[in-house]
Amino acid sequence: MSRLVAAAAAVAFAAATLPPSRVHAADYPVKTVRFVIGFSAGGGTDIAGRILAQRLTEDQKQTFIVENRLGASGIIGADFVAKSPPDGYTIFIGSPTTHSVVPQLMPNPPYHPLRDFSGVSELVYSPMLMVVHPSVPVKNVKELIQLAKARPGDLTYGSGGIGATPHMAGELFKLATGVKMLHIPYKGEAPAVIDLVAGQITLVFANVPVALPHARAGRLRGIAMTSRQRMKAAPDFPTVAESGVPDFEAGTWFGMFAPRATPPATVAKLSADCRTALNARPVEDKLAEMGYVVVASNPADFTRRMESEYAKWGKVIKLAGITMQ
Secondary structure: OHHHHHHHHHHHHHHHHOOHHHHHHHHOOOOOEEEEEOOOOOOHHHHHHHHHHHHHHHHHOOOEEEEEOOOHHHHHHHHHHHOOOOOOOEEEEEOHHHHHHHHHHOOOOOOOOOOOEEEEEEEEEEEEEEEEOOOOOOOOHHHHHHHHHHOOOOOEEEEOOOOOHHHHHHHHHHHHHOOOOEEEEOOOHHHHHHHHHOOOOOEEEEEHHHHHHHHHHOOOEEEEEOOOOOEOOEOOOOEOOOOOOOOOOOEEEEEEEEEOOOOHHHHHHHHHHHHHHHOOHHHHHHHHHHOOEEOOOOHHHHHHHHHHHHHHHHHHHHHHOOOOO
8 A cells, every 4th residue: 555655646746846838738728728810700810710720629629719809910919919828728820911021010019929929830821812803904914914014003902901911922023023003901801802802902912712712703803823833722823923923922821829938838739739630631621622731830840930931021021111001
């Protein structure tokens, strides 16, 4: 009996000396997890977040919910999470907009993307589809460039806000082709696409899951993909690069972030759970059909990706002279 007591005491001592993250990570989550999204429902970030939340709810037998906190090109939602308790229960689903671009446009950003968050995982990647209203007399990139040069400043392109990835894709396109187009920022990607369908603006570089249904239904005309290669989900659309703009590439990654002080073991557990969820065949097939490419990276790889993207878009911001207005 004394041996059993001694063994139990040894186990208790070992558990007591482990960091809290090691003790509790295996039990995570034990209550509802909030995925905060800084953009409107129906946008690319929201779609990916909801698909993942539903699968995690099924896998983990615990509730994962999506909460949309809009404003300032996603900054309000990101800042809310950065300042939330670092316990793994308030998580941000971000993109280049919130973690590579907008903070570099602000003189005093409320958070630093690389210092105030722990990267959990790059979840999925989505190129963009350049779409125009059917009334616009162009069917390819070459004709669009010709039209823009014939009518400098007359063409308008919408995005989910200043610094949003579709905005940056437009700026990159302008730099690469020398055309002049007017940027119209919206409070989310979905409202921009709705206005495009209504004929209020000329074009949008829209995330594929948002744009593709409209293009397939004939409500919008797809011109080209912003990826380096054609997409398996929509092989009929050429890339911008093969359409005469060499080396053009712009896409949106959707990633998961926790407040910086979140225990590493909790971050690792959530990252592993996301990989399992995203690689499940029904989930991966559904995402692929919508135009997403599953990445499901680990925290270390995602951190390197964040650093690279931050540097890349910082250069574009400087060349294009983009500022928050």
